[in-house]
Structure formats: structure tokens, C-alpha cells
Amino acid sequence: MGKREGFASSFGVLVAMAGSAVGLGNLWRFPYLVGTNGGAAFIIIYLACVLVLALPILYSEFIIGRRSQSNVFGAYKKLAPDSKWCNVGFIYVLCSITIISFYSVVGGWTIDYFVKAATFQFSSASADQLSGMFANTVTSTASPLVYMLVFLGITALIVLAGVKNGIEKYSKIMMPLLFILVIVIAIRSVTLENSYAGIEFLFKPDFSKITAQTFLDALGQAFFSLSVGSGSILTYASYVSRKENIVKLSAQTAISDTMFAIVAGVAIMPAVFAFGISPSEGPGLVFVTLPYIFNQLPFGSFLAVLFFFALFIAAITSSISMLEVIVAYLDEEFKLKRRTSIVLSLILIATLGVFCSLSQGIMSDVKILGNSIFDLFDKSSANIMLPLGGLIAVIFVGWRMKKAEYADEITSGGLVKFSKTTVGIFYFFIKYIAPVVIATIVIRSLF
Numbered sequence: 001m002g003k004r005e006g007f008a009s010s011f012g013v014l015v016a017m018a019g020s021a022v023g024l025g026n027l028w029r030f031p032y033l034v035g036t037n038g039g040a041a042f043i044i045i046y047l048a049c050v051l052v053l054a055l056p057i058l059y060s061e062f063i064i065g066r067r068s069q070s071n072v073f074g075a076y077k078k079l080a081p082d083s084k085w086c087n088v089g090f091i092y093v094l095c096s097i098t099i100i101s102f103y104s105v106v107g108g109w110t111i112d113y114f115v116k117a118a119t120f121q122f123s124s125a126s127a128d129q130l131s132g133m134f135a136n137t138v139t140s141t142a143s144p145l146v147y148m149l150v151f152l153g154i155t156a157l158i159v160l161a162g163v164k165n166g167i168e169k170y171s172k173i174m175m176p177l178l179f180i181l182v183i184v185i186a187i188r189s190v191t192l193e194n195s196y197a198g199i200e201f202l203f204k205p206d207f208s209k210i211t212a213q214t215f216l217d218a219l220g221q222a223f224f225s226l227s228v229g230s231g232s233i234l235t236y237a238s239y240v241s242r243k244e245n246i247v248k249l250s251a252q253t254a255i256s257d258t259m260f261a262i263v264a265g266v267a268i269m270p271a272v273f274a275f276g277i278s279p280s281e282g283p284g285l286v287f288v289t290l291p292y293i294f295n296q297l298p299f300g301s302f303l304a305v306l307f308f309f310a311l312f313i314a315a316i317t318s319s320i321s322m323l324e325v326i327v328a329y330l331d332e333e334f335k336l337k338r339r340t341s342i343v344l345s346l347i348l349i350a351t352l353g354v355f356c357s358l359s360q361g362i363m364s365d366v367k368i369l370g371n372s373i374f375d376l377f378d379k380s381s382a383n384i385m386l387p388l389g390g391l392i393a394v395i396f397v398g399w400r401m402k403k404a405e406y407a408d409e410i411t412s413g414g415l416v417k418f419s420k421t422t423v424g425i426f427y428f429f430i431k432y433i434a435p436v437v438i439a440t441i442v443i444r445s446l447f
Contacts, residue, residue: 004069005163006239012168013240014252015175016321020232021257022178023318024106025225027286027311030261031268033217035279038209039201042218043262045210049222050254053390056434057228058250059426060393063401063409065237066246071328072231075238080400088392089329092231095385096325099230101352102377103322104155107315108147108357112137113287114312117304122291134287139361148353155319156342159327163239167320174313179260181310185303186267189274192297198270201279202262212444219441220382226257229389230381232321235328245416246409247426267307286311323349352377383445391438398431406430 007013034042068075073089080086116122122130138144158166189195223229233253240246268286271293272279279285290307294300323345330341359366359373368376397406407423410416 004239006241007168007236008164009168010244010249012164012172013236013244013249014256015171016167016236017233017249017253018256018260019171019175019317020227020236020321021225021253021318022175022260023225023227023314024103024110024311025221025318026257026261027182027264027314029224030221031265031279032285033221034202034265034269035272035285037214037217038206039279040203040205041207041210042214043202043265044205045215045218046221046261047258049219050226050258052429053219053434053437054222054226054228055250055254056426056430057390057393057438058226058233058254059247059410060390060397060430060434061228061231061234062237062240062246062250063397063406064393065234066240066242066244067405067409069238071238071332072234072325073329073333075234076396080396085396085400088396089231091385091392092229092234092389093326093329095230095381095389096232096322097349097352098377098381098385100319100322100326101349102356102374102381103315103319104148104152104349104353105144105357105360105374107151107155107312107319108144108149109137109287110308110312110315111147111151112143113291114305114308117291117294117301117308120301122295122304123301125291125295127288127292130291131284131288133291134284137287139364141358141361144357144360145354148357149350151315151319152346152350152353154316155323156346158316158320159323160339160342162338163324167236167324170320171317174317178310178313178317179263181306181313182260182263182267185307185310186263188297188303189267189269189271192271192274195270195274198273198279199266201273202265202269216383216441216445219387223386223390224382225261226254227318227321229386229391229393230322231325231389232318234393235325236321238328242413243415245412247416247418384442387438387442387445391435391442394430394434394438398427398435403427 064075068078070078072092073086076089077086158170190199227233269279272289275293275296277289291304294304297303326345327341330336330344331338356374356377364372371379406427410423410426411418
């Protein structure tokens with residue numbers, strides 16, 4: 001293993017962090033969760049989860065990662081030597097493996113649908129035909145596997161190029177492009193006739209639709225969307241310079257992610273309502289409803305190509321962050337070459353991904369705890385592993401690290417000035433509020 005790389009610029013750090021956070025969780029998952037949980041009421045709960053829980057975890061992972069300058073296993077080993085804390089690093093590695101295994105299947109769908117859009121396969125198709133097209137896409141045997149492997153291959157090539165010339169370089173290109181694409185689609189969506197109902201749905205809360213599951217979904221989405229608890233932020237933070245303001249970077253990452261999720265909702269929901277379609281369509285909202293809507297619009301074929309390309313970019317930027325967690329671990333702890341670490345990671349992920357993909361089709365009868373393999377990986381990561389990873393981070397910073405070490409990182413060794421009150425408020429949330437709430441949610445998820 002050669003000299004450890006790092007990000008070259010502040011902008012590079014921000015777009016890489018935003019790329020890790022902004023993903024399918026925003027464009028695919030967020031709109032249909034809003035649709036199934038009462039619209040704006042869900043958004044309010046989601047924002048509360050981000051502010052009270054996700055931000056303290058972001059700070060904690062930044063602190064652990066940058067202070068250690070190491071992977072998720074080595075970080076705890078370095079900061080808590082001669083203890084068993086290093087073992088918790090395996091949870092992050094396992095979580096990243098679990099997420100990318102099913103995530104790469106959906107990433108493959110985005111490539112498939114980009115190809116379909118570019119070859120005008122949506123043109124003149126009815127809603128029933130598009131529904132059948134989606135069902136065929138996810139239940140087929142060979143095609144989803146091929147696209148999944150293509151998606152993983154692209155992910156691997158970016159990660160293989162390294163932190164500076166791979167992750168940072170391509171994030172600088174892809175993230176601004178992604179924001180522009182989604183804003184263009186959002187502008188077109190809100191200018192549709194009868195689109196106001198969709199805007200009202202997003203921003204006028206209906207608390208009568210709130211259930212206990214809504215809170216669980218909002219928390220799971222906050223964790224899934226921001227990538228906290230998976231080790232991605234911790235790993236990226238280990239490549240961040242000592243001079244960077246990690247409080248500012250954390251806040252910018254959370255704000256960018258949340259704004260993007262809301263813009264994605266604006267891009268989708270007004271169009272859904274304009275065409276009288278139910279907002280609670282589930283995952284099919286993106287893959288069935290939107291192609292139907294694009295069919296009805298002037299230049300709709302072009303918009304479809306833009307949208308599914310944006311969906312692919314969102315997926316790939318998050319995928320590279322999760323693969324980096326695994327690769328950095330193998331690279332640094334086992335002294336493997338980066339190429340070898342990537343190959344080993346891909347073999348494992350692709351094998352699990354095959355089962356996730358086939359569980360939508362020929363293996364749909366195989367159930368584990370009442371769930372298909374795909375759903376098991378999705379639910380266990382969003383509702384258990386990510387909160388557990390977040391819980392570990394805040395407990396470590398709040399209860400295992402010395403407060404002076406925490407303050408040293410928050411202030412970047414005195415380079416960034418914060419009042420003692422501000423530093424104390426951050427610490428209070430990390431040490432007391434976040435652990436109690438997250439532990440409650442984890443227990444609720446399990447039992």
C-alpha cells in the first residue's frame with residue numbers, strides 16, 4: 001500500500017460528500033415515501049430527523065474519520081488502542097456490502113431505463129404496457145444481472161482511479177450536472193397544467209396520515225439518504241485535510257442532500273398530480289408513472305433520457321462511496337493492492353447482488369423472515385444497520401473520546417473559531433440526545 005491519498009480541494013470534499021449522500025434515496029426512495037406517508041407531514045418529520053439525529057452523526061463520523069486518517073476498522077483501532085472498539089468497524093463494512101448488493105440491482109435498472117429512454121421504447125406505450133415493462137425488467141433473469149454488472153463495473157473503474165483522480169474528479173463533474181438535470185425537470189413539472197395539487201401535496205402537511213411507521217420511514221430515509229451509519233462519511237472524512245471546517249462541511253452536506261430530495265419531489269409530484277395518478281405508487285412511481293408522463297409531454301422523450309441519466313448519476317455517486325468503505329478496509333488492514341481489494345469486493349457484492357436480483361423473479365418464493373432477499377437487504381440496512389452504525393459513532397465520540405479531542409476536531413485544531421456555547425451544544429446532542437433517540441428506534445425496529 002502506497003502513501004495514503006486525500007482530497008485536493010474543499011470543493012472536492014463537498015461534492016464527494018454530497019455525492020455519497022445524494023443518491024437513489026433522494027430520487028427513487030424519497031418521492032414514493034412522501035407519497036405513501038401523507039406528503040408534507042412526512043417531510044417535516046424527515047427534516048426533524050436530519051436536524052436532531054443525522055447531523056450529530058455526520059459530525060461524529062467526520063471527527064472519527066479525520067482524526068484517525070484511517071478506514072472504518074483502523075479508525076477505532078487507532079483512536080481506542082488496546083480495546084475491543086475496533087471490532088465495530090466490521091458493522092460498517094457489513095452494512096456497505098449489504099446496501100451495495102441490492103443498490104447495484106436498482107442501479108442496473110437505471111441503466112436499463114436510460115437505454116430504453118434513449119431508444120424511444122416508452123413512446124406511445126400505455127400505462128398498462130409500461131407497468132408490464134417494469135415488471136418484466138425486475139423479474140427477468142439475465143437482463144437485470146447484465147445491467148447490474150455493468151453498474152458495478154463503472155463503480156469499480158472510478159474507485160480504481162483513486163481518491164483524487166477517481167472519486168473527487170468524477171464527483172466534480174457528476175454532482176453539478178445532476179443538480180442541473182433535476183432542476184430542469186422540476187421546472188418543466190411545475191409548469192404543467194393542474195400541477196398545483198402536487199405542490200400543495202408536498203408543502204401542505206396532513207398530520208392525519210401520520211402513523212408509527214411514518215416516523216420509522218422518516219428516520220430510515222434520513223439515514224439512507226445521508227449515508228450516515230454506513231461508514232461512507234467516516235471513510236471520506238479520513239481523506240479530509242486538517243484545515244477544513246468539518247462543521248461547515250457536515251452542514252453543507254446535509255443541506256445539499258435535503259434540498260436535492262425536496263427538488264426531486266418537486267420534479268416528480270406535480271407531474272404525478274397533473275396527470276391524475278396516485279402518489280402512493282411505491283417504487284413504480286419512478287419506473288412506471290414517470291415514463292407515462294413523459295409520453296404526454298412535448299419533448300418528453302428527451303426529458304426521459306435526462307431523467308434516467310440523472311437517476312444513474314445519483315446511483316453511481318453513492319455506489320462509489322460504499323465501495324470505497326470496503327476497499328479502504330481491505331487495502332489498509334490486509335495490505336492488499338487497491339486493484340486486488342476491488343476485485344475481491346466485486347466478487348462478493350456481485351454474488352449477493354445476483355440473489356437480490358433473482359429474488360424479484362425466479363427466487364421470489366424464497367422468503368427470509370417474511371421478506372424477499374432484496375427486501376431483507378433493503379429493510380435491514382435502512383432500519384437496523386444504518387441506525388446501529390450511527391449509534392456507535394455518537395457513543396464513541398460522546399463517551400469514549402475525550403472532550404478535548406472532540407473540541408480539537410470541531411475547531412480544526414483551533415483554526416476554526418466557535419464559542420464554547422456552540423461547541424457545548426453540539427456535544428450535548430452527540431452525547432445525550434442522539435444516542436437515546438437512535439437506541440429507541442433500533443429497539444423499535446428489532447421488536
